[in-house]
Amino acid sequence: MTGPDAPDALRATGLGFRYRARGGWTLRDCEFTVPRGRITALVGRNGAGKSTLLHLAGGLLRPETGELQVLGTTPGTPQARARVALLTQEKPLYPRFTVADTLLLGRKLNSSWQQAPAEQIVREGDIPLHARVGELSPGQRSRVALALALGKRPELLLLDEPMADLDPLARGEIMATLMSEAAEHGTDIVLSSHVLPEMEQTCDWVLLMRDGRIELSEDADELRESHTVLTGHADQDGALAGQGVVHSRTSGRQMTALVRRHGPLRGDWHVERPRLEDILIGYLQADAPARPAPAERTEAA
Structure with a gap:
């Protein structure tokens, strides 16, 4: 059926x-x-x-x-x-x-x-x-x-x-x-x-x-659309407050972050659309679950 x-x-x-x-x-x-x-x-x-x-x-x-x-x-x-x-x-x-x-x-x-x-x-x-x-x-x-x-x-x-x-x-x-x-x-x-x-x-x-828990259960295209890879100066990490930071890394003065967006971005960032592979690796690397806001969740666990 x-x-x-x-x-x-x-x-x-x-x-x-x-x-x-x-x-x-x-x-x-x-x-x-x-x-x-x-x-x-x-x-x-x-x-x-x-x-x-x-x-x-x-x-x-x-x-x-x-x-x-x-x-x-x-x-x-x-x-x-x-x-x-x-x-x-x-x-x-x-x-x-x-x-x-x-x-x-x-x-x-x-x-x-x-x-x-x-x-x-x-x-x-x-x-x-x-x-x-x-x-x-x-x-x-x-x-x-x-x-x-x-x-x-x-x-x-x-x-x-x-x-x-x-x-x-x-x-x-x-x-x-x-x-x-x-x-x-x-x-x-x-x-x-x-x-x-x-x-x-x-x-x-x-x-x-x-x-042993389900972190994501979602449409792959919606995951790509809702996530962003940001690259910018490390001292502006406070500009990500309110965003869903899945995983970030700092190299020298540069920070790269995989973010699940919640509203407009603040700060000066280079913005890229991630591949599905980037998103999955980001969640697997995360130190703690980065769950989306309830309003944005469709079939998430």
């Missing part, structure tokens, strides 16, 4: 989770919404809770507190499993199976299975269908795992660092495949990755995590 009345791709309310053996909370008080029709960048430092969030959305884990909904349903239920595909970092495959056996398994387990796109992803990587999975390179196994996920024709595709094992050329090919999937079939995609530049042209929604 798509359109203005369709349920959100993801919606969390008071979401929390902890691995009891580790102590402490991996996720705490997460509140966010990801609307339908988006390619979402899930960004955060190592240990921020990205994989845990995707595992919860995929139904592999259950929340300790709060609620998480995927496509208006509860993760892990038959309704959700039929509509959601999760590709984890581990990419669990049967090493003794051939690639053809693996795709056959996908067909038998999924009523919505489409063989052609699954085989296309495999063939684009020059992977023989008769090859055994355990004899493939890590990058080739990543392609086979992605073929399984896309062959299912999911409405929501959750990808946890899916291309870490791929060379730059293969990464570009896979990203093009994902973009095509989203455009042609309306597939919602949530992509966790540390390669921020590849998010710039592909992702139109941002989920940024810090220390």
